[in-house]
Amino acid sequence: MMESLPMAAWVLAIPALPAAAWLLLVLGGRRAAPAAPWLATSAAALSALAAWVVFLERPWEGIPGGIWEGPWSWGFFLSSGGDGIAGLRATLSLDAISGALLPMVGTVAFLVHLFSVRYMRTDPRPGPYFAGLALFTASMAGMLLVENLLFFFVFWELMGFCSWLLIGHDSLNPSSPRPEAARAARKAFLTTRVGDLALLLGMVVLWKGFGTLSFTELAAAGGSAGSPPWLLAGGGLLLLGAMGKSAQFPLHVWLPDAMEGPTPVSAMIHAATMVAAGVILLVRSAAFLPDEILLAASVVGALTAFFAGTVALVSADLKKVLAWSTISQLGFMTAAVGVGGPGAALFHLHTHGFFKAGLFLAAGSVILACHHRQDLGGLGGLRRRMPMTWVATLVCAAALSGLPWLSGFHSKEAILSLALDGAALGGLPALTACLLFVAAALTPVYMFRMVFLTFHGEARSTEAREASEDSWLVRLPLAVLTVLAVVSARFWLFPVEEAPASEHWAGVLGTTLALGGVILAGLLFLLPVLSPAAFARFFGPLTGLARERWKFDALYAATFPPLFRLGGRAVDGIDSRLVDGLAHGIGRMAEAGGSAFRKLHRGRIQTYALLTLAGLLLLSVTLLLQGEAG
Amino acid sequence: MNPGPLSCLILLPLLGAVAQFLPLRRGASRGIAILVSLLCLGLASWCLFIGMDPAVGGMQFVERTPWLPEFGIAWLLGADGLSLILLLLSSLIFFLAYLASWKEKRTPRAYFGLLLLVQVGVHGVFLSGDLFLFFVFWELVLLPMFFLIGGWGGEGRRSAAWKFLLFTLSGSVLFLIALVILGAKAGTFDIAALRELVPGWGGDPGWLGISLPSWIFGLLFLSFAVKLPVFPIHTWLPAAHVEAPTPVSVVLAGVLLKLGAYGMLRVAFPLSPGAFQAAAGCLAALGAFNVIYGAWAAFAQKDFKRMVAYSSIGHMGFFLIGFSALSFSGMAGAGLQLFVHGLSAGMLFLVVGAIQARAGHRHLDRLGGLGAAMPRLHALGLVAIFTSLGLPALAGFPAEALVLFGSWDAFPVAVALSLLGILLTGWFLVGAHRKAFTGPLPRGIGKVVDLGARETLVLAIPAGLCILLGLWPALLLDRMAATLELLRGGFPPLVP
Amino acid sequence: MSLVAYLVVAALLMVAGLAMVASRRSLIHVLIGLELVLNASALNFVAFDRYSGGGQEGQLAALFVIVVAAAEAALGLAIVLHAYSSKGSIRPDDFRSLGDS
Known part of the structure; x- marks a missing residue:
């Protein structure tokens, strides 16, 4: 556990600078838009610089276990104590994998930013574009710098969000919106989300089996675990998650469509960020799969x-x-x-x-x-x-x-x-x-x-x-x-x-x-x-x-959306006809009962008096009979 | 009597409501309401973050004044971590609702007065330590809400208001029956005392072969399930949410649904832990069913508001799953879900309201292009949508993740099934975003203006909270940890 | 004379009164019928007071009934007068605005 602050600052700067640029751009709104390209690009440049510094320093070497940890740790669900998943703590951690990849990620992200300055010069919405790019960079760096699968997943999903946002960027263009971009973005988000949810479930299964989600501890525990059914299930779900993110068959359909996004975004998704996540997940889990x-x-x-x-x-x-x-x-x-x-x-x-x-x-x-x-x-x-x-x-x-x-x-x-x-x-x-x-x-x-x-x-x-x-x-x-x-x-x-x-x-x-x-x-x-x-x-x-891409796109388009839509219509029909109908039916029954009694109330005072008399008689007779029985 | 902070939280909105009877200048009604809610918000935050001792699980700030001692009824107020968190939520939501009602022109005095009365009732429910008092406040919520929906709502407001009233009144009747049984048998309405007494009645033969605590559990659960709501007694919800004016929908989704959940975790479950545990499996199954059912029903909706209303049913299912698992994580997730759903659903209703105010309708197939035209609404809408579909780094994720992790031991099937609900939720919300925000503006919609400063503020406050809680859920979970442990201690663990 | 005799008389009075209330065609007669019902109850009070021994509660109640009957008669007649002046009739069947349809 080396705890030197300068190194921690360098490491922190890798995700924090783009994140700060994102925050500034979001808070600045339209006023920040003119400054957006250079703000985001300089943040990316400094982040890349920090990545190279960390790469050259190699702080993780010489530490037993090979993991450098930041001096901060942060209770996510509970700030202190807590058992089970609630006791999870997040730390900034750096090992050979993250150290080896960070320079590539930082450099490519910076160059993509730089390229975007020219490529998106005529775009009417530079603010959202560069904010998305900055958040993308920050998420990828963040994902490399955590050691726990749950926090890994947090950044993993954030990247899914960023790619959705950026693939669909052109669909929000005020002058010439392209609806296909929105469709491609939705396809990308949902296809990867299938994998993401599988990964989430896989995490739950692994948590139950191993009692930890730390990659190091998982790797240590995995070697002796053999392959019980739960580990097969958890590992399979994890693989499914990686397949979704890294566009592996049969969850590959989103990536070609994602070309609807601006070209620098494609470079970002394909080279430095999004699709790399699945491979990194598999590499980090290889020891216990x-x-x-x-x-x-x-x-x-x-x-x-x-x-x-x-x-x-x-x-x-x-x-x-x-x-x-x-x-x-x-x-x-x-x-x-x-x-x-x-x-x-x-x-x-x-x-x-x-x-x-x-x-x-x-x-x-x-x-x-x-x-x-x-x-x-x-x-x-x-x-x-x-x-x-x-x-x-x-x-x-x-x-x-x-x-x-x-x-x-x-x-x-x-x-x-x-x-x-x-x-x-x-x-x-x-x-x-x-x-x-x-x-x-x-x-x-x-x-x-x-x-x-x-x-x-x-x-x-x-x-x-x-x-x-x-x-x-x-x-x-x-x-x-x-x-x-x-x-x-x-x-x-x-x-x-x-x-x-x-x-x-x-x-x-x-x-x-x-x-x-x-x-x-x-x-x-x-x-x-x-x-x-x-x-x-x-x-x-x-x-x-x-x-025809081996017809998979056609197959999916012909099955899942209609199937889900059909299910939706069925549930909606059941809800409005059967369930709500039942409630209305009960209401109508009460109404019918009311109308029946309404017949007695014609406003003749003397009928009321007679009824009162009858009721009184009935009551007396009942009481009399009860008295005799008792 | 020297009113403590909790009494103030009830009396302030009451004073505000009474003040609406004064001959007020135009605009003073909303001023009073906003001032009152700001004071409440401040007071609730003070109680939660400064006044309260987070290490204590039980009731704090207790105030006890005899009211009808002959019947064992007292003005008994108390708050623990859970109730204070919900109080913070409700005072925030009411503040936002008043702010969102800024331009209410139709008899603003009555409108704000009724909303303030609802706030009195809601705060009272969250703070009551006496079941009778609880019931009084519970009922107090009902009528003003009925008039708000029926008086200020959309086209189908009359039938929606009646539906709301009849469903919730039926629930109240069941509550009343349970209340009478409890009062007659125990001679006190003090919830803490009842919690000691009721489990001991297990030997009572009861009725129809079902023991008395089970009866009480059943009655109370059903009455609260109407409000939560739980399939199949949820059909008032889409109608009421859709027809109510936007701020009232925000209150309905943000606060009123939480009353049902609060009733369950404060009264129905702890009073008869045995019956609850026997039913826990069914409750979790019901929760998972709600998650899928609500999401799937929302999937089919073309009316944006109706879609949001159905998504609430799904989200409340997570509360049932998480709480029934009786693990710390599950319960913490369930508690957090209440707060987060209040924010996300409230925001979604505000977004729909803003769209409707500009486009004149909210039919998804006839919307489009609003993202480019209204960048602020778009940005804030993204926070709402992605909180609701459980994106990490936003508040929805920690809540749902805790529920999933915490419930896996007890109900693996329910957990796995509820993932389908999450997928569907993502699908229809992203789809709704595509239809409403992307592409070209349809012809029928003329020039649209982006959110003004006030509207931005109304959405930005919950959006900021969603992000903050997504990154730091410990902010709230720390506060309710001790309470949850205490609550959990009342039930033997489901899974050894 | 035994208590039963008084009770029988009171019951007859009561039935006669109720029959009047239910059947007569004039509101005045209906009011008279009501008086009979009240008097039957007053008679019962006095009789029970006499035979249960001690206390004056029964007589007290009877006095109370007489006062209520007087007040009721006054109020009832006023209503009848008002009804006549507004509708021109005192037939009970003519006053059906409370009724459905």
Whole structure:
């Protein structure tokens, strides 16, 4: 327990500065709007700086347990004492995982802010936009800096809220609102919320089983627990939560739609924040998850990696290609945790964060230059008009494809070698490895298809012909991210699992596949050697299936909303007809009784007198009879 | 008699109500009401945060003056952590309601007088230590509310008011029967004394093979369940909430529903702990059913206000689940849920009221674009919506999380099912947000102006509290911890 | 004479009075019937007082009944007069505004 205040201040600054910027922007309202871009950006810059300082200082090293704790602790439910969940205390804590990821998160978030200053210049609502971005940054940092699953969940949900807010940003535009953005935001929120609630229930189950929600204590207790049914249930629910957040099959449907948000937001969601949460959760829980759940994670991840790769191959939209590639890469990470490589998963998350942010910001630069044209059919030939963007895209795509000497190569190789190692067991692990290698082969094809269609060949629209690169606010983030996409593997400090037996083979195989993919993409889309159409015909119905995203969106749209709406209408009908009808029925019964007695009250005084007499007689007779009986 | 702080909390609004009979200038009515509620708010905050000793679980600030000693009836007031928290809530909600009624033009004297009378009744219920007094205040709430709904409400106000009156009066009749039984048998109405006495009547053969404490529990529970409300005796709620004017809806959802919950945890459950425990499983099941039923019924509504009204039914289900589990966390969650629901439902009604005032209606399919046109309303509305659907860092989450964690041991199925309710709540609230706030403004709605300073204040106070409590629920939970422990001590644990 | 004889007379008076109240066509007669009912009760008080021995409560009550009867007669006649002046009739059946439909 080191308790040096300066370090604590640095650590605290990482989430606190963006949070403060958020608060200022919210309280300032419209008056703060003009200052919003630079306020939020400078907060993000300082937060990133603090993250780097913490990264270089590494305060968690040398502490037994490897966790640095802030000098403050804070009783959440009760300020002191309390047993059970009510006694939970929150502390600022920092370990190797958070320390390793914070620089990536901070840097990408800052660059996204910087890019947004230009990208959102014409947006009529800069205040809410930058407030949302700042809160997003703060939540992600906060999530990395807590050690308890419950508080982890708090920030996790906050990120869900922020992504909802930002995806739907354009739907609130006063002059040209886009309702699709609101629909996409709702889809994202609800799909991830299914996972979130599963995670909440999983937390309850784990709490009951282990009596703690601290990651460290869970990991310590998990090793000896075996896999009793409750742990299987809790772990399964937790996996479901991670699948929702990290857009894993079958809860992946929200991420492609989330492209409705402004492009820098997509960069934020895909690279630094939202989707990373699920992977981080799995990595942090890997130590106590039972083997069955890990196996499930590897299968789900591999399946997702493959399936999303096929869809990315046929996507007609620049951003959609990137979205599906994110899903695919997240599949790699999820599978990595499953095959026993949480370190490898984190490593890939780290490198992926930089080059995916680079790809998205480059896409943003294209979209900006082409006046919101983003369909691949309408782009092309941008290489000469936007050299900086072209270089950034090329380098980042190469890194994503896992070409040698770039950051992505190292991280992907680590995952593939672990999968290959496990494949020796046969069965599902072998399937996992196969799917991952196929997905790795698909990656360069769809990435370079995107690159070639966007930047090479002839410009296929007036917007593309007249495009030109924007100011330094666009170029600087791209340049930085390009450099980082090359070198980010050099400053990774978390241990990555090694698979000595397969390392060599995985490297060779991975490189071959990557190079082969690039060449194939070049033959298809750069040089008129092979015909894409003939390829599509060759795969026949599979192409159509991939274009329709394997029909999952259609399936969900046809089942859940109608089902819930039907249920709603049924309950409403029951409520207004049956339950309320019952109440009305009782009321009517009382009324009917009243009308019956009303007949006696015709206002004839003498009838009343007679009735009184009769009543009196009845009473006397009853009393008399009772007297005789007694 | 030297009135203590608790008597003042009852007498102040009473004075305010009486003052409405004076020949007042225009605008003085609301001035009096706001002043009175501010004083009450200050007094309640003082009692809760300064005057009270949080280590003591029992009644504090006790005032006892004989009233009808022949019948064992006394002016007995007392407050513990729970009642003071609810008192803080109600004085805050009334303050907001008066502020929201600023522009009430229809006989403001009668309007504010009646609202002040409701406040007298509510404060009285929360503070009574004597069951007879409790009943008197309980009934006092009824009639002014009836006139407020029936006199100042919307188009269907007459039937809604009658429905409210008949449902709650039926509840009161059951309460009265239980009261008579208790008074006749015990000779006292002191709730603390009754708590000692009633469990001892278990040997009494009772009636129809059901023991006397069980009868008392059943009668009291049913009478309070009307107010909570619990399926199937909830149908007065949508009608009354929808037809009442906005500030009255705020009071109804924010405070009146809490009377039912308070009656349960203060009277119905502790008086017959055995019967309560025997029924706890059923109550939790009923709670889970309410959560899903209310959420699902809200899902189908097109009228924004009606949707909010149904969501209240769901939220109150969490109280039942959490309290029935009889674990500290569950009960703390249930208690916190009462406060949080008061804020969130009140805010949602205010948001709907603001929308209706501008658009002229509140039919979700014909709304849109208000988020861009009214950024302030939008921001504050977001707090209300997301508190209600249980987003962490807002107050709804700690309450619901405590209920879920605290009830899992006793009622795992109810907990798992109630998650479906949370999902549905998120779905329809986010959907309502999409319909009302995003997209283009519909043609029928002309120029809309954003919230004014007063309207902003009315929404910003609860919004700030929602955020504060979301980050620091200990602020209130610390205050009720000892009370909950004491209350829980009265019941043997459900799960060993 | 035994108590029963007085009671029988009182009962007859009572029945006669009630019969008048219920059947006569004039409010004046109805009032007279009421007087008979009151007197029956007064007779009962006196008789019980005589046979239960001691105390003057019964006589006291009888006096009270006489006073009430006088007051009632005065008030009743006033009402009848007012009814006649406003409706022009003193038939009980003509006063049905309290009745339903």
